[in-house]
Amino acid sequence: MKVHLLDCTLRDGGYINDWNFGESTITGTIRELEQTGIEMIEVGFIKGESYDKNRTLFPDTESFKHVITNKKDGVTYVGMVDMSNPVSADAIRENDGKTIDGVRVIFKKDKLEEGIEFCRMVAEKGYLSFANFVSTDAYTDKEFIEAIERVNEIHPTGVTIVDTFGVIKRKQLRRLLALADNNLDDGIMLCYHGHNNLQQALSNAETMVEMNLNRDIVIDACVFGMGRGAGNLNLELFAEYLNENNGTHYRIEPMLEIMDQYLGEFYKTRFWGYSLPLYLTASLGYHPNYGIYLAEKNTLPVKAFEELLKTIPEKDKYVFDKNVAEQCYRKYFSNYVDDSAAITELSEAFAGKDVLLVAPGKSIMTHREQVLAERASENTLVLSVNFYDEEFSPDFVFMSNMKRSKSISGGTPAKLITTSNIADELSGDYLINFASYTGTDGEIYDNAGLMALRFLIRLGVKRVRIAGMDGYKNKFGDNFFTAGFEPNHLSVAENRNAMIKESLEKLKADIEMNFVTPTLY
Numbered sequence: 001m002k003v004h005l006l007d008c009t010l011r012d013g014g015y016i017n018d019w020n021f022g023e024s025t026i027t028g029t030i031r032e033l034e035q036t037g038i039e040m041i042e043v044g045f046i047k048g049e050s051y052d053k054n055r056t057l058f059p060d061t062e063s064f065k066h067v068i069t070n071k072k073d074g075v076t077y078v079g080m081v082d083m084s085n086p087v088s089a090d091a092i093r094e095n096d097g098k099t100i101d102g103v104r105v106i107f108k109k110d111k112l113e114e115g116i117e118f119c120r121m122v123a124e125k126g127y128l129s130f131a132n133f134v135s136t137d138a139y140t141d142k143e144f145i146e147a148i149e150r151v152n153e154i155h156p157t158g159v160t161i162v163d164t165f166g167v168i169k170r171k172q173l174r175r176l177l178a179l180a181d182n183n184l185d186d187g188i189m190l191c192y193h194g195h196n197n198l199q200q201a202l203s204n205a206e207t208m209v210e211m212n213l214n215r216d217i218v219i220d221a222c223v224f225g226m227g228r229g230a231g232n233l234n235l236e237l238f239a240e241y242l243n244e245n246n247g248t249h250y251r252i253e254p255m256l257e258i259m260d261q262y263l264g265e266f267y268k269t270r271f272w273g274y275s276l277p278l279y280l281t282a283s284l285g286y287h288p289n290y291g292i293y294l295a296e297k298n299t300l301p302v303k304a305f306e307e308l309l310k311t312i313p314e315k316d317k318y319v320f321d322k323n324v325a326e327q328c329y330r331k332y333f334s335n336y337v338d339d340s341a342a343i344t345e346l347s348e349a350f351a352g353k354d355v356l357l358v359a360p361g362k363s364i365m366t367h368r369e370q371v372l373a374e375r376a377s378e379n380t381l382v383l384s385v386n387f388y389d390e391e392f393s394p395d396f397v398f399m400s401n402m403k404r405s406k407s408i409s410g411g412t413p414a415k416l417i418t419t420s421n422i423a424d425e426l427s428g429d430y431l432i433n434f435a436s437y438t439g440t441d442g443e444i445y446d447n448a449g450l451m452a453l454r455f456l457i458r459l460g461v462k463r464v465r466i467a468g469m470d471g472y473k474n475k476f477g478d479n480f481f482t483a484g485f486e487p488n489h490l491s492v493a494e495n496r497n498a499m500i501k502e503s504l505e506k507l508k509a510d511i512e513m514n515f516v517t518p519t520l521y
Contacts, residue, residue: 002216003209003246004189006040007033007235009258010056011080013226016270019044019055025262026056026067029223032254034072036239040218043067043100046079046087060091061127064099076101076128083107083115095126102128102157109138112147120154130191132160135318136176137168144176148183158189158218163204165318166197166230167282173204174211181213191218194233196225197282199274201233206241224259224267229288230278269474276302284309289320294329299401299446308332330435330445333421339432346396346417346430347459353381355461356516358394359449360387360482361470363517371467374516385452385468387482388412398452399428400437419451443492444499453507463512471497471520497521 010021010029021029033041043064044056051063058064058079068077077100081087084107092103103122107115119129131151133139139147151159161168161176168176173192180190192208194201205219221235236259239250277291280302286309294300294308311332316324356374358364364371368391375382375392384394386404397412399405400419408416418428419437436458437451444450449469456464472493501521504513515521 001213003242003248004039004216004218005235005239005242005250006042006078006191006218006220007036007038007222008042008193008220008232009033009222009224009226009235009263011042011044012220012232013222013263014044014056015228016226016272017266019057021054021056021262023053026054029258029262030067032258033223034075035251035254037248037250038235038239039074040076040078042078042080042104042220044079046081046091046103047085060087061093061095061099061103068099071098078102078104078128078130080104080106080132081118083111083118086114086118089121092122092125092127100127102130104130104132104160106132106134106160106162108134109143109147112150116150116154119151119156123154123156128157129154130158130160131156132162132191132193134162135164136161137163137165137172138318141175141179144179145183148180152183152185152188155185156188158191159184160191160193160218160220163192163194163201165282165285165288166195166200166278167285168194168204169198169200170204170207173207177208177211177213181211181215184215186215189216189218191220193220195227195288196230196232196274197278197288199230202237202241205233205238209242209246223255224263225273226263226266227272229272229292230274230282231272277305280306280309286312286317287320290317290325293320293322293325297329297446299403301403304332304402326445330438333446334435335420335423336435337420337423337431337433339420339430339436342417342430342432343458349396350381350456350459350461352379354379355456355464356380356382357449357452357456357464357466357469358382358384358392359452359466359468359470360385361468361517361519363470363519364392364468367467367517370516374465374467383417383452383456384414386448388414398448398455400434400446400448400451417455439503441499441503444496444503447500447503450500450503450507453504453511453513457507457510461511463514466513466515466519467517469515469519469521470517471500473520 044058046058048057048059079100105115105118119131122129194204221233221238223235225231225234236255242248277295281288281291311328382394383396385398386401388397388408394414396415396417398417402422405422416428417430419434421434437454438445474493497520504521
């Protein structure tokens with residue numbers, strides 16, 4: 001049994017940055033990987049309509065020639081086709097030996113036949129073919145054996161067990177490996193692609209090596225574990241394991257160079273690695289993108305996060321659907337309350353007052369004296385948004401974020417205006433209906449600043465001064481006056497800013513706004 005390492009940083013890691021690595025990173029990463037001694041490099045996806053030198057999406061096999069300019073002996077170069085969105089047969093050109101050497105075909109259980117036929121076509125055009133079983137753990141033993149028997153008919157180069165949700169534990173993996181090893185035809189390699197949601201990719205890969213199977217094996221990994229959510233098996237860690245235990249001599253230094261020179265900046269702006277949301281989705285058996293989507297809202301404590309996940313219908317849990325996630329989110333938070341009495345009382349309290357709305361942007365500290373001066377001006381009533389700070393002494397706190405409500409659960413001198421989505425978590429002086437103040441755009445549906453402005457409009461307030469509503473910057477630490485408020489959606493900061501700015505323009509028809517601190521809006 002020979003162990004082959006396949007690096008898929010430029011393909012699977014591309015989920016982090018929409019495959020926009022940049023030309024120098026693509027060519028530099030391939031060059032460094034060629035120096036490591038690993039046997040296979042997955043250069044990117046075969047998908048899309050045109051070639052872009054900055055992305056690892058290739059419309060056809062011919063376009064890989066732009067980045068595979070001097071093949072290194074002993075290295076097999078591959079690309080991937082996803083049968084959920086396959087390319088045409090014309091995109092797989094006859095192999096002239098100057099492009100990729102193989103094509104990995106990934107398919108879900110309901111696309112088995114299509115995947116097999118695509119593998120057949122790939123082989124007929126002169127490429128190595130790999131059949132990758134998405135969510136292999138979703139197959140029963142009988143279904144898996146039957147699928148293997150079908151694959152044997154085309155005798156691909158390799159068959160891959162894919163732990164799509166990162167939930168396959170060692171005992172289950174050993175069973176799947178044994179089924180495959182005993183039923184695959186001789187000469188077909190057995191491969192493993194693991195995700196790290198439960199931090200098991202490394203131990204699973206070690207288990208596969210130590211099982212001493214009756215065929216060569218291929219282990220997928222990414223430099224720095226790069227990959228969406230919890231990421232993938234770390235190439236540098238597993239290569240070191242093989243060096244120490246399997247007599248290999250992979251060079252680790254070029255892998256570290258890739259981490260240092262090319263991937264560090266991506267990691268700073270789009271974190272991947274072990275996280276609570278990914279643990280919860282894996283432990284409950286949901287597609288990891290549900291965890292990522294809900295985590296980016298940055299509003300859910302762990303109890304609510306788990307409860308909300310469980311409201312996603314069984315039929316939708318294995319395939320991520322943004323609309324389903326948003327509908328469940330809205331439904332969970334739309335506990336209706338009749339707030340007419342509260343609105344009447346608050347309208348009287350705000351009547352005739354100059355309102356200062358203080359959001360938790362960093363500018364309230366960098367322009368602290370200016371905000372305090374506004375606060376001290378005559379006839380001013382202060383409404384803070386999702387925080388209480390003694391220095392600014394708000395008269396009222398508008399609280400809509402369940403996660404941030406924990407910070408003031410002990411009470412404040414200010415009156416609490418609590419939206420109904422967090423009524424069970426935080427009692428307040430006034431309970432108002434959450435859904436009455438939300439927007440219609442899913443990305444900024446529950447933006448607290450916009451909700452507070454709609455609330456003021458409901459009270460009849462005609463003018464408002466605004467501090468701390470700065471707009472989002474894409475650098476961690478530049479957004480809020482306290483680190484605990486930092487959002488998880490910095491990679492889409494520009495898009496969110498544009499949507500919020502558009503919403504503010506619409507609200508100006510009902511309320512006059514004057515920003516007293518710098519803002520991107």
